[in-house]
Amino acid sequence: MSETQRDPRRWWILAVLCTSLFVIVLDNTILNVAIPSITEQLGASTAQIQWTLNAYTLILSGLLITAGGLSDRLGRKRALLLGLAVFGGGSLLGALAPSPQVLIAARALMGIGAAFLMPGTLAVLVRTFDDEERPRAIGVWAAVSSAGMALGPVLGGFLLDHFWWGSTFLINVPVAIVGLIAMGVLLPESKDPGNSRPDLAGALLSTVSVVSLVWAVISVPRDGWLAPQTLGAGLVGLAGVALFVWWERRVDDPMLDMAMFGNPKFRGAVFGGILTAFGLAGSLFLLTQDLQFLRGYDPLEAGAQLTPMAIGVLACSILVSPRVLKAVGVGKGIVIGVTCSAVGLLTVALAPDENGYAVLVAGLLLLGGGAGVSGPLVANALMSSIPRERASTGSGVNNTLQELGSGLGIGVLGAVLTGIFAQAVPDALRSAAGESYPEAVAAADGSPGLLDEVRDGFAQALTLSQLIGAGAVLVGGCIAGSMLLRAERAEQARTAEKDAQQPTEAAAAD
Secondary structure: OOOOOOOOOHHHHHHHHHHHHHHHHHOOOHHHHHHHHHHHHHOOOHHHHHHHHHHHHHHHHHHHHHHHHHHHHHOHHHHHHHHHHHHHHHHHHHHOOOOHHHHHHHHHHHHHHHHHHHHHHHHHHHHHOOOOOHHHHHHHHHHHHHHHHHHHHHHHHHHHHHOOOOHHHHOHHHHHHHHHHHHHHHOOOOOOOOOOOOOHHHHHHHHHHHHHHHHHHHHHHHHOOOOHHHHHHHHHHHHHHHHHHHHHHHOOOOOOOHHHHHOHHHHHHHHHHHHHHHHHHHHHHHHHHHHHHHOOOOHHHHHHHOHHHHHHHHHHHHHHHHHHHHHHOHHHHHHHHHHHHHHHHHHHHHOOOOOOHHHHHHHHHHHHHHHHHHHHHHHHHHHHOOOHHHHHHHHHHHHHHHHHHHHHHHHHHHHHHHHHHHHHOOHHHHHHHOOOHHHHHHHHOOOHHHHHHHHHHHHHHHHHHHHHHHHHHHHHHHHHHHHHHHHHHHHHHHHHHHHHHHHHHHHHHO
């Protein structure tokens, strides 16, 4: 596509899409630092606080595939406008919530809006930029997504230092208003011309399946793997997935075309996204505890310490990842990226608690830089492996599986941390250590010897758990990279064979 054929508004469109994406991702983490204020000022119970945090994640994850499918069928611009309006309305309701119940409802509304926004941003991006510019645009998109996740606690802490807890919601409202106007003016409408009838049964099965699986995953840290509610939700989710696949294979107009999973490039991108999200989310969960419990930072300071990771993600997503793609291709590029991330995680795990911040910064830069290289490549591989008319559906699948991977990373590595910690302390403290580090400290009852054992045991458990996270990132990324490399080679072989046949066909025609 020549410069004259490109949409002259494309970078403005990207700016609007990324701004909307930023506030969606931000809301996954910004609320964490406001929990004490909400608990005190609204009189929220522990269960209500958990629902406030989980309502957004559950609804967002559960509706991503459904919202992506509806966006493809009914119009992506229409879905983005609807999602941003609902997200902004939910944010305003949350800022003014007079009770925990209203706050939970507001978070659920925000989840609905975000589910229509998130897949649409990537789908519109893919249709706006040509093959030459798309890797750079996806790099910017991925950088904004990662930066929103990392900067949530920092921005939340800043707002709480100057305003009341509702400001963490109110900040979304002007973004939503400006975004609605800009999207209305800039975005062209696009939708799948081949399918118009919504697959309502598929949408219901998809939502029930994903909500059940995510509920099971987020229940693990609180209730354990073998708790009835965890097992029950997991079984319902797996049964729902089986029914969903069966239904989508037999219906005439499926919401999710199962043929996409027959594409090795799509499978490699999905697999890489899941396992990389598993390792990164789980390791960041461990790192925040390291910063607060062992290094003595408060939540805001701990969030600020993660700034080098955000810098690494931003720089490498925008500047390095497109060049790596052009130089070595998707498969090798992902292996390079995850190797850097794994080395970064190892560096973070082995950084000394005392006077070790320089080592920690180096590890965080490597971690963020590696993610900045591999993240856009995974997204680019996924979106280039599916038909453009199903762009929102494919993006919804990718985001859903990454949400599950992140939840599993936190659940599995959190359980590993708890198990190792409980075994590393004296028998009298094992029950408390099975709950949390602060519970173990309280159970030590001020005894210097016991406090030292608690600290040493927790440090040992964190290091081992972080090493497991680094291994998950490296193994998962390398497997995905090798799958994509094989897919690239097969595609190159098909292209070479096709090119070789053309002179023969031309000669036969003569």
